[in-house]
Amino acid sequence: MQKYNKIEPVVAAQKFIHKYFPACDAALLAGSVVRGEATETSDLDIVVFDQSLSTSYRESLIDFDWHIEVFVHNLNSYQAFFESDRKRARPSLPQMVSEGIVLKDTGIIDSIKMEAKKLLADGPQKWSDEMVQMKRYFITDALDDFIGCKDRDEEIFIANALAELSSEFLLRTNNRWIGASKWVIRSLKNFNPQFAERFIEAFDLFYRTGSKDKIIKLIDEILLPYGGRIFDGFSLGKK
Template identity: 65%
Template structure:
């Protein structure tokens, strides 16, 4: 880490005192409070202020720290909670539930953190049979493209799509939250570390050697409890 930087919590507190001195509450979240910080990690800070009418997000650099600040009032965060619940990616609830409190006037954050924790514990909505079949079809379509392709450039992008679709399927059918980018792997690990290791190794082997069998096997394994691959008889909008 940059030796000239303040420690994350101290830097975040200074940021709040300079930029949001009248805010009601603030939370430091993200990699720096989860023990997963890297040289390029930023400070994710959620601010609650009665002086704003609508939420916003802003990126700044303060004292050598890149900072992402998410500003809400005591009403606006609720619509983000609901949006995150519907898309099954609980970004804001996770930040609030797992973050470190920097400021908490009149104890307002206690109820908000509890709301976030309850949302996380409840998990996403159960997929309908129709949704499962739609997802099976598109995974099958990507898998067929992957198997049949002899164009390495195209295969790479098909493999990426297949990995995302399959990871989403295994998580959602097991009532788990999903993620994007690095949160895909983190979400998979929270679900099942052994499966995640097999999943990552299968795709890593393909990227390194071009061998497809392990990827095909793990995708079929994920689909099997729900009827396997789906093509014949599938319809959409009929």
Template identity: 65%
Template sequence: MNKDNSIETAQKFIHKYFPNCNGALLAGSVVRGEETDTSDLDIVIFDETVPSSYRESLIEFDWPIEVFVHNTSSYKPFFESDRKRARPSLPQMVSEGIILKDDGVIEIIRKEAIDLLKKGPEEWSEITLKIKRYFLTDTLDDFIGCTNRGEEIFIANALAELVSEFVLRSNCHWIGTSKWIVRSLRAYDEDYTIQFVEAFDTYYTTGDKERVIHLVEAAMEPFGGRLLEGFSLGK
């Protein structure tokens, strides 16, 4: 996979399908230098004539392409939605993307994206922290008590996502899912990410739960530790 070739392909794609757009960016793994043999091209289009936002997947010029199409205002609800869920997919693409075309709209939208990313997600409230501690504690207890290897593996999967969310959100950092769990943790703290990956890798490889248990308990400790007894929701 060649970065120059990906830019050339993206430009050809825009020329063919969006020749009159106001702006376009190439984003994603190709831009970050993290592409693999199965990576696609993420292309963000801004076109004031498009009535509403949409996303489309296709293969063109022998490349898998994901195109994210917005008009010059429809992207705003997506920015806000990404901020609320603390997973800034579109702002990240806009902030890091290579400009392929710009009639004067990209600079303004990119500044909005960068400002949003710098600001970070909303801080969790005390009640949200308690709720998250409760469900993290409950899942940890399931993990500790489980003796069925098949069930245990998938409890561990859930635990990895829950504890990564807890650590990142309780420290006002953006979160991710799938491969973005590790990438989001790395953006927060490289050393912690190594501990996180090694703890779960040890469990998956050997079945030893201790490092995972310690990791989860340590995450909750600054906020009062485990929470089960006395927790109430909706009473």
């Protein structure tokens, strides 16, 4: 594990649990410090399970020289978050539970970890055919705007939207988890490192030079197995 100028993350996390949640049933340390990806600005992600609580909550604070994000659940509330994460295809809590280092356990954590790992292995809720069609249309619409746009300011933001829409489409149609911010590219790399490299190259080239060709080619390639771009005949909500 990476060395720090402040208290070691596991030690700080254990002190945090002892100070704030001494009676909890279980606690885990997760996040970048566990994966070996921590930076100077990384915080501690701590998941707490306490059966005495009536509701779940999240809180941010600073203690023991660390910024700390704590996610607190009773022994039932986490399941609703697991299901919500499955539906939105962003497995934030299951990922933290699955990878987390045990800080405290009264005998419950193994079964919760098994739930998280099974959910991650099963993948997110599958898109319906109707959803695939709708997402194809939104990508087509954004791509047409991108191709025709002559305003550099607007092009930048259309490109941002295309990156998000197209990466989501590729991952969801392949039953893979998605992410936000840095997790967009991490999700693509986990799925297909070679494609992720092309994806980065295409958008980087546009941001540096204004060249759109590689982005257009890439998105057409993503849409091709599902019929390509769609406009004529598409409807939403028609009965």
